[in-house]
Amino acid sequence: MPSLTVKRDADAEPAKIALSEKRRRHLPTCTVEQLRQRIRDGEYLVIIDGLVCKLNGFVDKHPGGPLAVLHMVGRDATDEVTSMHPREVVADVMPRWAVARFVADGSDRVSFVEDMQLPYSAARSAGGEPANLDYVAIQHDYRQLHARLQAEGFFACDYSEYAREGARYVGLFVAALTLVLYGPASAWTYAAAGLCTALLWQQLSFFAHDLGHNELTGRRDIDLVLGICVADVLGGLSVGWWKKNHNTHHIVANDIDNDPDIQHMPFFAVSTRFFESRFSTYYGRIMQFDAAARLFVSLQDKLYYLVMCFARFNLYVLSWTYLLRSDFAPYRALEIVCVGVFLAWFSYLVSYIPTWPLRVLYVLTANAASAILHIQITLSHFAMSTESPDPEHECFCARQVRTTMDVICPRWFDWFHGGLQFQIEHHLFPRLPRHKLVRVQPMVKDLCRRHGMEFKEFSFIDGNVYTIRWLGHVASRVKTYNCRERLHDQAVASIVS
Numbered sequence: 120m121p122s123l124t125v126k127r128d129a130d131a132e133p134a135k136i137a138l139s140e141k142r143r144r145h146l147p148t149c150t151v152e153q154l155r156q157r158i159r160d161g162e163y164l165v166i167i168d169g170l171v172c173k174l175n176g177f178v179d180k181h182p183g184g185p186l187a188v189l190h191m192v193g194r195d196a197t198d199e200v201t202s203m204h205p206r207e208v209v210a211d212v213m214p215r216w217a218v219a220r221f222v223a224d225g226s227d228r229v230s231f232v233e234d235m236q237l238p239y240s241a242a243r244s245a246g247g248e249p250a251n252l253d254y255v256a257i258q259h260d261y262r263q264l265h266a267r268l269q270a271e272g273f274f275a276c277d278y279s280e281y282a283r284e285g286a287r288y289v290g291l292f293v294a295a296l297t298l299v300l301y302g303p304a305s306a307w308t309y310a311a312a313g314l315c316t317a318l319l320w321q322q323l324s325f326f327a328h329d330l331g332h333n334e335l336t337g338r339r340d341i342d343l344v345l346g347i348c349v350a351d352v353l354g355g356l357s358v359g360w361w362k363k364n365h366n367t368h369h370i371v372a373n374d375i376d377n378d379p380d381i382q383h384m385p386f387f388a389v390s391t392r393f394f395e396s397r398f399s400t401y402y403g404r405i406m407q408f409d410a411a412a413r414l415f416v417s418l419q420d421k422l423y424y425l426v427m428c429f430a431r432f433n434l435y436v437l438s439w440t441y442l443l444r445s446d447f448a449p450y451r452a453l454e455i456v457c458v459g460v461f462l463a464w465f466s467y468l469v470s471y472i473p474t475w476p477l478r479v480l481y482v483l484t485a486n487a488a489s490a491i492l493h494i495q496i497t498l499s500h501f502a503m504s505t506e507s508p509d510p511e512h513e514c515f516c517a518r519q520v521r522t523t524m525d526v527i528c529p530r531w532f533d534w535f536h537g538g539l540q541f542q543i544e545h546h547l548f549p550r551l552p553r554h555k556l557v558r559v560q561p562m563v564k565d566l567c568r569r570h571g572m573e574f575k576e577f578s579f580i581d582g583n584v585y586t587i588r589w590l591g592h593v594a595s596r597v598k599t600y601n602c603r604e605r606l607h608d609q610a611v612a613s614i615v616s
Contacts, residue, residue: 146170149219151231158193158232164218166195167209172216182339183366184447186401189239190370190377193232198258198515199370201265203549205337227255228511241376241400244392246506250521254514257570261516261547264562268548273555276335280554284326287534291319292353299471299481309477313484320354320431320485321492325537325553327354331362334552347450351457355465357438359450364437367401369549373505373522376400381500385412386426387419389589390505391596413597420591427490427497498582499524499542502589503575519546520567525560525576533557536579543574 149157149164149171158164163174165188174192178185183203191199201209233242268274298312330346333339346358364379371377379401381389388394388408393416396408408416415422442448442455472478504521507513513521526540538545538553544563545556567574577585 143170143220146217146220148222150222151224154193154221154231155235158235158237163189163192165191165193166221167197167200167213169221170213170217171219171221172213173218174216177216179447182343182362182449184363186239186363186377187366187370189237190367190400192237192240193230193235195229198261201262202515202547203366203369205333205550206269226512229254229514230511233510239400241374241398243371243377243510244375244506245508245510247504247508250508250513250517252517252571254509254512254517257516257566257572258514260566260570261514264566265548267562268551268559273548273559274337274550274552276337276552277554280552281326281335284322284534288319288322288326291315291322295319296468299468304473304477306477306480309472309481310484313481314488316481316485317488317491320489322534322537323349323354324492325539327358327361328365328538329553331358331365332549334550337550343450344453347454347457351454352460355438355458355461356434357441357454357458359448359454360438360441360445363441363445363447364401369546372519372546373500373503375505380496381505382406384416385409386415386422387501387590388412388416388593389501391593391600392505394596394600413601417594417597419594420587423587423590424490424494427493428487430493431486431489494583495526495536495539498526498579498586499539502586516547516566517572519543520572520574522546523575524582525574526582527576527578530557543576 154164154166154171161175163178165172165174174181174188178188181188187203200213230243233245235242295312295315298308298315302308302312327346327350329335330342330349333342335342335345343358343362346362350356350358350361368378368380373381375381375390375392376397377400379399382399382401384393384406385408393406394408396405398405438458442451442458445451448454469478469482472481500522503524507518507521520543523543523546525543526536528536528540533540538556541553541556541560544551544559545553547563548559551559564574566572
């Protein structure tokens, strides 16, 4: 694939809000200070394509959940909005919310609220060595690449790829049913059936992920309902919960206080900053670094694979918590019915297994073997950076590359990773059909090379080793933390006495 040639032209521009120049000129201006003051006064103001959009009336209706919007308040979200939405949404829907023209202060900042205490979005985690990157140039060339992919039809779905995917799903489903219904009543039979079921759930998760990003038809309602039929009916998990969680993750990838995908206390801490008992804006509670957390985190590199074997059970809990208690669940009734259908057919299938020990074996195998999916997911982010070198200036593209890794695998094995091996490319272009990510990877590598961004990729085995070593590094710091706490307690006790 030839490298991308840099051209400073109109093709490098992101999707434009379809607002006539006359109407743009008649909008009032909004300076940085005015923006900050209006946000203090309770307005949800987001900058898109040079316009200030007031989203108070939209935030609770946003299909990806309110937090995906709230985390962009006071920031230039042009690239986030463009990457996550079809062009017609940017062009036709966003104009409804434009209230002013933004007057920048000439500093090339993309965030204007990092020093403000917002109740719904914590300031981005900052730290580490200065990156010495030209964020303006990176942003320009990322937008140019996005425009090129759009012009060359990369975002159009190739449905023939899903014909092969569908054959795989059917084959796994039939294999699991055949083993349970007609296989000999032995532990080996039901363990094999459990493995087929786990592999089916893994593969269906990739398809549901595509649907959640509107990669199939490009129409949100159709893709979402299809996703519910796939994930809720066949897998027992809520697509609505996943969409809310996953969109938030894409917007604030690997941010300690805001990204739910790295908030797994008390079992895992991917940064020592979790020792500070941070507040999660997603869960709305403090992630306590208590005695249980200290124990689990001190052993997290040793318990990683064991905990992953039980991760699917946690997803069931999160799905039901979302469906029963979340204020934002637009398809609540449909999803409850569909998850109920899953419980009915799965329980009926299990009833064909002759003894309770064998039933337990099948259910545990199916859910525990699903650990492979959770390992694949966490591999992409657990050992990656959680602190921005410059939260005010770091652009969308640089942030996604910094917080994500790719997995190297042979092409014939792509089906097993389901697109997760191209995680950097997916984070840069979330709506890009996953079967085309392999063609985009050389372009992204070239973009990173030209701008001095580290493109991290490992084999699946090396990625596991890298992640375990990082978890072990954080775990080793717990002992130091405990010693410091004991010394502090002794000092306080001596003063009191």
